[in-house]
Amino acid sequence: LQDNRLRYVNSTFVNVTGYTREECLNMNAWDFIHPDYREVTSTKNLARLKGENIPPYETIILTKRGCSYWGYLSSDVIDFDGEPAAIGIIQDISERKQFEEALLASEAKFAKVFTASPELIVISTLDGLYLDVNERFTAITGYDRIEAIGKTSDELNIWVNPEERALMKRLILINGWIRNLEVRIRTKDGNERIGLLSADTIDINGQECVIN
Numbered sequence: 001l002q003d004n005r006l007r008y009v010n011s012t013f014v015n016v017t018g019y020t021r022e023e024c025l026n027m028n029a030w031d032f033i034h035p036d037y038r039e040v041t042s043t044k045n046l047a048r049l050k051g052e053n054i055p056p057y058e059t060i061i062l063t064k065r066g067c068s069y070w071g072y073l074s075s076d077v078i079d080f081d082g083e084p085a086a087i088g089i090i091q092d093i094s095e096r097k098q099f100e101e102a103l104l105a106s107e108a109k110f111a112k113v114f115t116a117s118p119e120l121i122v123i124s125t126l127d128g129l130y131l132d133v134n135e136r137f138t139a140i141t142g143y144d145r146i147e148a149i150g151k152t153s154d155e156l157n158i159w160v161n162p163e164e165r166a167l168m169k170r171l172i173l174i175n176g177w178i179r180n181l182e183v184r185i186r187t188k189d190g191n192e193r194i195g196l197l198s199a200d201t202i203d204i205n206g207q208e209c210v211i212n
Contacts, residue, residue, distance in 0.1 A: 001029050001045065001085060001086040001087075001088060002080055002083060002084075002085035002086070004028055004029050004030065005025070005027075005028070005029055006024050006025055006027070006029050006032075007025070007080055007081075007085060008025075009021060009024045009025070013090075016061070016063065016069070016092070017032060017061070017062075017063045017064060018063045018064035018065055019064050023064075030042060031062070032061055032062055033059060033060065033061065033062065034059070034060035034061070034062055034068055036060070037059045037060050040057075040059075041059050041073070044057060044075075045075065045086055048075050048076075048077060048086055049077060049084055049085075049086055051077065054075065056072055056073060056074035057072070057073055058070060058071070058072055058073070058093065058097075059071055059073050061090065069092055069094040070092070070093045070094045070096075070097040071090040071091065071092060071093065072090065072091040072093045073088055073089070073090050073091075074088070074089050074091075075087060075088040075089070114132075114134050115134055115135060116134075116135070117134055117136060118136060119136060120134070120136045120137045120140050120141075120195070121133070121134045121136065121137065121211065121212070122134070122137055122148075122211070122212060123202070123204070123209055123210070123211050124153070124209065124210050124212075125207070125209055125210070126169060126172065126173070126208060126209070126210060127152065128152040128153040128154060128165065128169075129150070129151070129152050130148045130149050130150065130151055130152070130153070130156075131149065131204070131209060132145075132149060133145055133148045133149065140187065140193060141156075141158070141185070141187050141188055142187045142188030142189055143156060143188050153165065156188075157186055158185050158186055159183070159184075159185060159186070160184035160185060160186050160192050161183075161184055164181075164183045164184065167181070168181060168183070168197065168199065168212075172199060172201060172210055176200070176201050177198075177199060177200045177201070178197060178198055178199040178200075178212070179198050180196045180197070180198060181196065181197045181198070182194065182195075182196055182197075183195060183196075183197045197212055198212060199211065199212030200212075
């Protein structure tokens with residue numbers, strides 16, 4: 001890339017974009033970049049030509065058919081016909097970005113189900129430290145989220161029978177899950193409630209936790 005023009009492209013760039021090599025060399029380089037990313041890509045390119053160290057970054061490449069794909073762009077400065085130019089290597093990361101978008105959508109759906117579920121749901125550590133609780137938890141126990149999150153079930157005196165808590169932890173450690181274990185819990189005002197507890201282990205930032 002030199003003076004906003006592509007001076008050389010390889011066969012992969014031609015195949016991916018759908019343009020001929022001649023078309024590529026006669027187009028403004030920024031026509032290949034999605035409008036939302038042209039300014040930042042151009043700014044980073046100018047900074048790289050000035051000798052600044054620019055870490056690889058994400059951008060969106062446009063094709064002749066009007067499609068787009070995510071690219072991970074790294075660049076360096078070279079001498080081309082006696083003038084500085086930027087040489088760029090673009091790694092196709094479209095599949096990874098699609099996975100990330102699907103994961104975010106999945107997390108959003110989980111958050112909605114978690115919050116609105118008619119069942120009491122908590123996410124905690126194996127030692128009973130509450131990381132999150134849903135609205136049904138606050139309705140049944142009388143503890144709001146601020147009171148519950150960051151406290152353990154022992155600190156809130158949730159379990160009527162501590163042996164049931166110990167049994168739950170033991171079963172989780174052995175099987176990784178629990179189904180329909182009858183337990184008794186104590187609400188904030190001291191009333192007792194009986195329920196069927198089901199639980200599974202989940203990984204949160206590398207820490208094994210429990211959702212039940």
